[in-house]
Amino acid sequence: MSLLVVGSVALDTVETPFGKIEDALGGSAVFFACAASLLHPVKIVGVVGKDYPMGELQKLAARGVDLSGVTVAEGESFRWAGKYGFDLSSRDTLETRLGVFANFKPQIPPELRSSDYVFLGNIDPELQLDVLNQVTKPKFVACDTMNYWIQGKRTALMKLLERVDCLMVNDSEIRELSGDWHIHRAARWVIAHGPKYVVIKQGEHGAVLVGDGRIFYVPAFPLEDVFDPTGAGDSFAGGFMGHVARTGSIDHANLRTAMVYGSALGGFAVERFSVQRFDEIGPADVARRVQAYKDLVHFETGLA
């Protein structure tokens, strides 16, 4: 079952209370692919500038990431710089230089158009729609978005919602999109506008799956050290979609399991800068962490 991600391939400069890293691998497609590839092969469609450290990116190929859809264009790579506060829950964006990403018009190579599972990273919803027009018959499409598009490209975003199976956003995004502060009502609003499922990512407070008239909570894994929150949401998406693609099942029970994989991979992402943590772990580490979630939430009702 083939898995495709379309999104940014960036160079991140990140400062946290624990250190700083410059021009490190980043972007939604990179975090997604690093996480997903621990579970299932994944193909990236994206664009980089001539300055991108292709040697670093090529290392992902050894882990099952197909980079044939990454175009190298004239110009500079997308760069993002941010600084996190003491508790890592607030961050300031210091710089966003779109570079070649400003003219990104995703072209899905013919051999990737039959992808079964598709994740549309946070890009202009018109481009996300354009990707869907190139993909022949996906089994399950999930997308991310952000307040910038909710405010600026609402019409395209609402058209996109009609065509995706799952919207994955954080609480502030779903509140702004729906105009409702109550996240469960907000999720139902989204579902009324197209997607069968909504995943609300709540950072250190875990994530919620809404769909099929049911609600499922998964906590964030209680990490000993949180180092750099960048990429947690895309790594969550990678774990979620990686599990879905690997199992080839989108039934409700399996999407719950996918939520736990998402939470596990999102947790790994924040334990190091950039995608460094994914170099240190293998599928067995992921399985161990998923197993550990059982003990985090297990209880007996004591009722008959």
Added chain:
Amino acid sequence: MSLLVVGSVALDTVETPFGKIEDALGGSAVFFACAASLLHPVKIVGVVGKDYPMGELQKLAARGVDLSGVTVAEGESFRWAGKYGFDLSSRDTLETRLGVFANFKPQIPPELRSSDYVFLGNIDPELQLDVLNQVTKPKFVACDTMNYWIQGKRTALMKLLERVDCLMVNDSEIRELSGDWHIHRAARWVIAHGPKYVVIKQGEHGAVLVGDGRIFYVPAFPLEDVFDPTGAGDSFAGGFMGHVARTGSIDHANLRTAMVYGSALGGFAVERFSVQRFDEIGPADVARRVQAYKDLVHFETGLA
């Protein structure tokens, strides 16, 4: 197994985006007792002024609340007034008039001194210690506190911690108490200073039990309407301790179940003003909600 709560018996004036209520039953001991009494008989020790609507308070007796430890003193009852913001997560205290509560020196009536399970509501830790000196041999003691005492009565609070089994606080309180923003490390710090268990209440994000080298998460119940958050934490404590007292077990598995009862009762509390919701529900409603938590968190790992 007898259950005792010592805390405030107050009159609350609360304004939310949905309405306003004046001089309604409130205070930690009242919310605790209303919640706990749905599970197990409970005895209150507290003080009110001559202006307290004793008829209203007496109604709790019909539900299994023993009011023989509530003293009526010369002066005004403790009054609190607060106003909640649009999303109910921020609140301003408009007024705190301690009245007779300023001179509250809990006297535990002889027949309540052999209580098995004791909850020390949020009062001066010196008074909490004084209560423990009057209780002969409790099986399990839990206490609440607040930033005011953490800052102003730290020595007494640290002495108290050596004598309680469980500290129940919110995230900002445990962060301030331990000096560590990382709530799991903070919980371990507390455990190193006495209590075997720590419960961290996180409002709409649920609650965490730390102890026995394990961590347990329970989400907040996804309520259709949140009306008035006042008393949620004390109702949580009431559900938790009510379940413990009813079952007479403090083993790890049963404390997890108690967390779910706590979350269920905390959720009921916020669905109406004051303790009104507890008038509408019975043990079967509580059991139904506890059962519903199973579906909120259940997943299969898919692992052997």
